[in-house]
Amino acid sequence: MKKYRSYILYLLLLISLVGCAEKKLLEKVGLTTLIGYDLGNEDNVKTTAVVRQVNTEFQSQVAIITSENETSQGTRTKINRRSSKKIMAGQLRGVLFGEELARKGVGHYVDTLLKHSEMSGSVLLAVVEGQSKSLLEFEYPDIDDIGDHIYKLLEQNIKGEQMISSTLHEVGHDYYSPGRDIAMPILKKDKELIEISGVALFKNGEMVGKLSAKDSFYVKLIRDNYNTGKLEMMIKGDELPSSLMKNPSDRIDLVFDPIKTKKELKLVNQATPEFDLQINVKARLMEIKPYIDVGKPKNVAKLEKAIGKSLSEELSRVIALSQEADSDVFGFGEYYRSTVRHSDLTQEKWHGLYKEMKVNVHVDFTLLRSGIME
Known part of the structure; x- marks a missing residue:
């Protein structure tokens, strides 16, 4: 009987320690939920990260952090230097490309994302009319977490078959497949709201045109x-x-x-x-x-x-x-x-x-x- 009591006590102590470790871990890191890439100065890349941070009371706050560098990985290092908590990409759910950058080409970024060990193939990709930075930094009165909002906006329209699907896995397949090109939803800011405004058409990883949001039905039908x-x-x-x-x-x-x-x-x-x-x-x-x-x-x-x-x-x-x-x-x-x-x-x-x-x-x-x- 004493032996069983010892096991139970040990198990409770272990659970308590694991719980403390998880709490301390969440307190020390910032979880990136969405990233936006824009064309910076002299062909640099400007990265805007939506980061969810958890305090000691387990209350979460959303921070928008922007950095510019020659490479996307370099911007990640700079973002870390601007945050009090280590930035982790394991919770990333969406990646946006500003239209100017998309027209120059997204192939390099798709390839880099696919090579990232923390990246899920279910991450959703989209193009933004104008700059993704402007879309993400705007203070929307009815949106608390811009990263979560954009992901759910894309997800529910894709699941409802109102928009083509553009997961990292699908976009990567289309990019590397001879005889098939990338297509992504287009987002735009409409006053104090965000809407899906169309479909971006690509050739060899470069955005070359767009269709209306309604035309997404016909693209998907084919x-x-x-x-x-x-x-x-x-x-x-x-x-x-x-x-x-x-x-x-x-x-x-x-x-x-x-x-x-x-x-x-x-x-x-x-x-x-x-x-x-x-x-x-x-x-x-x-x-x-x-x-x-x-x-x-x-x-x-x-x-x-x-x-x-x-x-x-x-x-x-x-x-x-x-x-x-x-x-x-x-x-x-x-x-x-x-x-x-x-x-x-x-x-x-x-x-x-x-x-x-x-x-x-x-x-x-x-x-x-x-x-x-x-």
Whole structure:
């Protein structure tokens, strides 16, 4: 019995010591939750770190620390010299790139992050309109922790399939893959709020263009399969007989949720190259304006055809915009490389083919049901 009591006492003492050690550890370090990179003077890099610090009462405070140096690792050393606590990167959840730096190239920073032993592949990457420093240093009245806020903003839109995913693992894969380019969400400050304003298009690690936030849906529709996504779209009024509408209009606004998709891509001509892209979309209609009676099968068939046509046109438009920017964020080149034997495809070779690429888009849209009551 005494032996068991000794074990219990030893165990309680050990737990107490571990708890003290953890407390002292948290008191001595600053946890970096988000980093912003901007172009500094004479091609230096300017790093802004969002650091969470814990005091002896376990109350946390957020500090914004900026440093400039020739290298990103050098700025980290400088940031440490400006902090009373050792800066740790193990809790890093997001990395932002100022637009000027992104246009000069993010490849070096992606490579450095991937080599960092403390870095998680799930860290989210994004571009900032203007400088990331200005976005992070602004005092937002309704945001206590800017690092946590930005991460959750990106995370919930990615999980809700309203924005493309841009984890470090995914961006690294796209950067090193011949026949595929990087795409990242774009953030901007709108008065006292932060919003996702678009999608940054890259070529060889350099930002070369952008799409609207709404166009992220079409990028993702080509790149991935949807399972829970939501879409608000418009089709032209003349795509449907006016007799179907209670109050005929030159445009019809629709909202779908959820959306489930399945796609099939085929290379039909490797010389051009030319692809056939077949996408099957199934969705529930949540709202339509002006009113159309979707309880009638004939009306539904005509509506499905009009929606499929409109989606095909939108997808073709987004592909064309990306070709103009010479950015293959869809991975057509990756599919070409895996299909054509002995293609010896390189980024340079693929981009020579990409601008002349042709994609025949076909969308088969099926309306599952209307609203939540059917």
